[in-house]
Amino acid sequence: MSWGVLPDLVRQIGMTRFLASLGLLFVLAAANAATFTVTTTNDSGTGSLRDAIAQANAADGADTINFIVSGTIVLTSGQIPINGPLTINGPGANNIRIDGNANNRIFSIVATDPACPALDGPDYLVSISGLRLTNARRTQSNAGGAIYSEHSLALDSVIVDNNTAGWGGGVLFHIQYSGQSLTIHNSQFLNNTAQPLVATPSNSVGGAVAIAERCAAAPTTPATVTIANSVFSGNRAQPAGALNGQGGAIVAISLADVTITDTRIVDNHVVAPNPPVAGRNYRGGGIYGSAKSLTIVRTEIADNTATDATAGDVTRGGALGLINVTAALQASSDAMAVRIINSTISGNTSSASSGAMWVRGNVALELDNSTVSDNSAAPSRAGGIGFTRGPTEPPSNSNATAPTLTIVSSILAYNTNSDVAGSTGDFATINATNSLIEKICPSPDCEITVAGSGNLLAIDPMLGPLAFNAGTTRTPALLAGSPAIDSGSNPLNLITDQRGAAFARKVGPAVDMGAFEYNPVGAGSTYSRDYVQKAYVAYYGRPADPPGQTYWATRMDAEGGSLNAIIGAFGYSPEFNTRYGQLTNTQLVTRIYQQALGRDPDQAGLDWYIAELVAGRRTLQTITLDVLNGATTAPDSTVVANKLGVAAFYSAKVAAGCPYGTEQDGVNSLSGVTADPITVAIAQVVIGRRCGP
Numbered sequence: 001m002s003w004g005v006l007p008d009l010v011r012q013i014g015m016t017r018f019l020a021s022l023g024l025l026f027v028l029a030a031a032n033a034a035t036f037t038v039t040t041t042n043d044s045g046t047g048s049l050r051d052a053i054a055q056a057n058a059a060d061g062a063d064t065i066n067f068i069v070s071g072t073i074v075l076t077s078g079q080i081p082i083n084g085p086l087t088i089n090g091p092g093a094n095n096i097r098i099d100g101n102a103n104n105r106i107f108s109i110v111a112t113d114p115a116c117p118a119l120d121g122p123d124y125l126v127s128i129s130g131l132r133l134t135n136a137r138r139t140q141s142n143a144g145g146a147i148y149s150e151h152s153l154a155l156d157s158v159i160v161d162n163n164t165a166g167w168g169g170g171v172l173f174h175i176q177y178s179g180q181s182l183t184i185h186n187s188q189f190l191n192n193t194a195q196p197l198v199a200t201p202s203n204s205v206g207g208a209v210a211i212a213e214r215c216a217a218a219p220t221t222p223a224t225v226t227i228a229n230s231v232f233s234g235n236r237a238q239p240a241g242a243l244n245g246q247g248g249a250i251v252a253i254s255l256a257d258v259t260i261t262d263t264r265i266v267d268n269h270v271v272a273p274n275p276p277v278a279g280r281n282y283r284g285g286g287i288y289g290s291a292k293s294l295t296i297v298r299t300e301i302a303d304n305t306a307t308d309a310t311a312g313d314v315t316r317g318g319a320l321g322l323i324n325v326t327a328a329l330q331a332s333s334d335a336m337a338v339r340i341i342n343s344t345i346s347g348n349t350s351s352a353s354s355g356a357m358w359v360r361g362n363v364a365l366e367l368d369n370s371t372v373s374d375n376s377a378a379p380s381r382a383g384g385i386g387f388t389r390g391p392t393e394p395p396s397n398s399n400a401t402a403p404t405l406t407i408v409s410s411i412l413a414y415n416t417n418s419d420v421a422g423s424t425g426d427f428a429t430i431n432a433t434n435s436l437i438e439k440i441c442p443s444p445d446c447e448i449t450v451a452g453s454g455n456l457l458a459i460d461p462m463l464g465p466l467a468f469n470a471g472t473t474r475t476p477a478l479l480a481g482s483p484a485i486d487s488g489s490n491p492l493n494l495i496t497d498q499r500g501a502a503f504a505r506k507v508g509p510a511v512d513m514g515a516f517e518y519n520p521v522g523a524g525s526t527y528s529r530d531y532v533q534k535a536y537v538a539y540y541g542r543p544a545d546p547p548g549q550t551y552w553a554t555r556m557d558a559e560g561g562s563l564n565a566i567i568g569a570f571g572y573s574p575e576f577n578t579r580y581g582q583l584t585n586t587q588l589v590t591r592i593y594q595q596a597l598g599r600d601p602d603q604a605g606l607d608w609y610i611a612e613l614v615a616g617r618r619t620l621q622t623i624t625l626d627v628l629n630g631a632t633t634a635p636d637s638t639v640v641a642n643k644l645g646v647a648a649f650y651s652a653k654v655a656a657g658c659p660y661g662t663e664q665d666g667v668n669s670l671s672g673v674t675a676d677p678i679t680v681a682i683a684q685v686v687i688g689r690r691c692g693p
């Protein structure tokens with residue numbers, strides 16, 4: 001064959017067959033990764049997700065899977081293996097659910113899983129976005145309820161909910177490659193559980209996510225875990241029998257560099273069996289573990305618990321358990337570097353000790369511009385942060401290195417019994433700068449001293465309750481007159497406070513202590529306040545809370561009296577994601593109609609709005625304004641007016657000192673209001689019963 005006949009040959013047999021004849025097809029495939037499309041919600045067969053992934057596995061190179069279906073895919077023939085680089089672009093977590101059928105894992109990201117320490121080839125990246133992964137149950141092994149991965153994994157805009165496994169109820173990420181990464185962005189992990197499901201169970205750890213070395217040999221470095229703009233809520237580590245329970249939401253036992261930003265870790269739990277088993281431990285209601293570094297920024301860690309119903313002395317760390325007792329990692333250069341920046345740790349509980357955090361061994365803990373408040377433990381035990389050393393693992397001639405605490409421009413307050421405590425001889429000095437510590441440790445035996453300048457000790461910081469002060473995470477606001485106002489510092493040159501975006505880190509002459517910057521803004525114009533109230537009712541289905549109403553009214557005034565320019569920010573909130581994130585477009589638009597007008601949309605209106613949503617011309621937030629502005633004739637206009645009247649009544653009661661209650665309380669207050677004036681009177685009586693007439 002001379003080169004001169006090549007063009008003709010290619011024309012005759014086609015380029016693909018020509019290259020294959022030369023053994024070059026793999027080059028073509030690698031260079032032109034294939035795209036497969038899911039066209040059916042069937043579990044298997046042509047057009048199914050399972051078939052698309054099988055084809056991607058068989059094709060060389062990094063492939064892409066898209067969807068042109070929505071609905072639910074129930075996996076009736078087991079988990080789906082992914083053995084190479086792959087991008088799965090789901091149509092949105094509200095639009096498609098992958099259901100594990102309560103007896104399967106969903107994705108297994110591993111090729112051959114050879115015995116340790118062998119690898120199944122080089123690392124590869126699997127990226128998954130826009131899916132809801134639900135109802136998976138790993139009953140064939142301990143690991144990974146919805147996803148098990150031995151390779152780099154990126155999750156974006158996924159909902160992982162109601163999955164169960166021995167460890168990593170949602171996801172187990174196994175580290176074995178230098179440079180391997182796990183990223184979780186814009187996602188929600190809800191109500192996943194680590195609990196024993198197999199005959200030989202391992203410890204129940206990491207209700208939502210577990211991060212661990214695949215092999216027991218020397219830890220892998222570097223490895224990175226990045227979590228941003230996400231919510232972990234309702235997850236549990238729930239051991240039975242002689243198993244430990246650790247990390248209600250997240251457990252990490254590795255030398256990874258872990259970063260968590262702009263995230264809520266709330267209402268997660270470690271629950272000890274009743275009765276607990278001697279020698280077992282139950283730690284870290286939110287997060288437990290060890291890492292090379294753990295950096296937490298603009299994040300809320302709240303209402304997590306480590307609970308033992310018998311009130312025995314077995315639980316530690318309602319929010320966080322931080323541990324580095326590995327015998328080989330006790331030099332100061334091997335300290336686990338933990339930095340908590342612009343964040344709040346509040347309302348967490350351990351039924352024994354260390355309600356906020358339990359810190360053991362060679363850990364260097366630093367709090368920058370953060371607030372640790374309202375955490376609780378058993379009477380006479382530290383509700384705040386507990387420090388201890390104890391033996392190394394494996395045991396050596398000496399105990400583990402003592403942990404250290406540095407706090408900068410931070411607040412430790414309102415924790416039961418004491419804000420800080422240490423085992424005798426294990427912890428003696430807090431290095432503090434421009435910080436407020438209300439109760440250092442129990443008197444009269446306190447052996448902990450504070451070194452540093454600019455500190456306020458044994459003083460009330462005047463914190464408000466943990467609340468959405470118009471941010472996407474909750475903060476305890478500084479109340480007017482707080483000594484923390486303008487008493488802090490900002491060596492990290494932070495631009496904003498915990499709430500991000502519009503909230504400057506420095507307001508007034510100096511930065512405030514803690515995660516929240518006090519800003520004595522005006523209340524906003526009456527027009528803007530009324531409009532914001534209307535938007536709360538229609539979009540969130542509840543009356544505005546006073547700080548939120550003030551904040552958005554002020555911003556609306558700054559935008560020239562239009563909410564349109566900031567409606568996107570108004571509508572982006574964890575509250576919305578948590579309450580409505582799992583609804584379809586039809587359900588969402590219907591809900592807006594119900595909340596604003598107390599009726600379902602007419603079919604033509606519904607169809608039109610959904611088409612606008614799908615085309616990206618409108619968002620739910622702008623539809624909310626459209627629906628409100630369109631309600632100009634009775635009975636719609638009457639319903640809007642009545643709901644606003646009750647909402648204003650509710651907001652006024654709260655402004656006068658009545659607790660807002662839960663978001664659901666707010667929703668309930670308006671749910672019965674219609675065009676009939678009697679419903680307004682009834683709603684006001686119900687509110688008055690709680691708040692006084």
Ligand SMILES: [Ca+2]
Binds near residue numbers: 056060061063085
């Ligand atoms: Ca492939």
Ligand SMILES: [Ca+2]
Binds near residue numbers: 485509518
């Ligand atoms: Ca200030």
